[in-house]
Amino acid sequence: MQTNRSPVEYLNSIEQQIQFLEEYYLKFADETDTQIIQKFIKVYKYIDEAYKSSFITEEALFQTYGFFYQTIKKFTRKLENKIYYDKTDYEATLEKFERLQIKLIPLYKELILDAQKLQRMDLDTLLDSNMAHHIYTKKELGQFSLQLFDFLNLDTIKVPKNVLNDLITEIIMNYNVVPYHNFTHAFQLSQLLFSCYMKSDLKKFCNQLEIFSAILAGLGHDLNHKGVNNMYKIKKSKKFNVLTSEIAVLENMHCATFFNIIQLNRQHDFFQYMTNDEERNLAKRLIITSILATDMSKHNKLLAKFQKRVESTKQFEQGEKNELIDMQRFSNERLEDRIFILNIMVHACDISNPTMKFNNYMNWSYLLTQEFNDQVQHFNNPLQTIKEAKVGVDVTGFLVYKDKPAYYGGQIFFSKTFVFPLWFQIGEMYPELKYLSEEINKNLEILQQKLKQQ
16 A cells, blocks of 8 residues: 555554544443443554554554554444434534534524424425425434335335334434535435425336335435545545546445445345345445436536436427437336436435525535535644645635625526526426426525625
8 A cells, every 4th residue: 555644644543533532422422332442542552552663564554554543433423423313413513513623604603493393294394395404303314214215105115114214323323423414414315305206207207116215325325424525535535545536436435335334234234125136236226326426527417418308208298209209208118217317316306405495595505615615624623634734635715615705606606507407407307396496596586686785
C-alpha cells in the first residue's frame, strides 16, 4: 500500500478516534459497549508498542490500521445511533456539532420545525409529499418505514415482518449523524416514492416485488454517508493512493454497505424468503441499479433518455405506431422498462426537496447547505479529518456558504437545471404527479422574489 501519510499519522488517527469515544460516548455506553471500547484501547496500545519496537513493519501497520480503524468507525457510528435512537437527526446533529465546536451557518438557525407531531401515522400522512420529516425520531421513522410496506399490501412478498423490522433497524444504525445525508433523508426518499406509486399509474406498471425492492433501495441508498460528495472522495483518493476509482464512488459504497448488512446476519437476509433465484436476482438488480442511479453524474444522460422515451410513449398512446416508437415507448411487459422507470423515480425522489412547500423545502436545503459547507471548512479539530482543508485537497469553492443572494441563486440554478426538467417529464408520464413540478415553479417564483429583495 503506497501512501504519503506517515505511520505516526495513522497511529494518531486511531488514538484520536478512541479519545473521541472515551470523551463523548463512554458515559452513555452500556456494559457491553464499554467493554468493547476498553478492548479498542488495549489493541491500540499493542499496535503502537509493536510498531515502536519494530515488531511490525510499516506495511503491516498500514494493513492493520485499515482494518482496525474501520472497525472503530463502524462501532462509533452504531453507538451514536443507539444513543440518538430516540432523537431526531436534527437534534442529534446539533448536539454533535456543539461537542465538536463546529460552526453553524446562519441558515441553519432559520429552520422552521413547528409542525404538529402525530402520535400515530396514518395513510394520508404517508401519502403527503410535504410530510414534516424532521420532527420525528430515528425510531419513529423506522416504524413508519415498516408501515409503508404494510400499506402497500404486498401479499406476494413473504418476508416476515420481524425480519423486515430488524433489517430497517440495522439500516438506521449504519447511517451517520450528519446534517442532511442521514436516515431522515433516506426515509423521505422512500416515503415520496411510496406516495408517487400509490397516487399514479406507476402501481399498474410495476409488480409488488419491484416496488418492494425500490423502496428498500431508497432506505439504504445513502448508507454510511459521511457528509462529503463524490468530488471530495475522488480528490482525496488521488492525493493518498496511486490507483483510484472515479465512478460512483459513494454509490458503490452504499451498495456494498447494504449487502454487507445482509451477509453479516442471516436475520437481515430477506432474500431467503423469496420463491426462487429469478426473484432474488431481480430484487438484487433493482436495489443496486436504483442506488447507482442516485449518482448525479448520470443525471443528464438519464434525463435525455427518459425524455425521449416519454415522448415515444405519448405518441404511441395517441395512435402514432411504428417500429421505432414501439421500441422506444415504455411497456410494462418489458422488465428493462420497469427497472428503468423505478431507477428514474428513485433518482427523482432523491433530489425532490424543491417539490415541497416552500418552508419545508428550505428546511431541507438549509441542512444540505450546512453539510456542503462542513466539507470545505477547517474547524481546527483533529477529528475533522474528512474535511477538504484538513486533508490538503483543493477546496471546492462553490460549496462554501457565502450569503443569502448566492444561496438563493444556487437554489434557482439547481431547481431549474436539474430538478424541474426531471419532474416535468415524470408529470408527462404520470399526469397525477404534475402537481410536484408545479410546486417547483411556485418555489422558483418565491426564490426569485427573495433574490430581488436582497
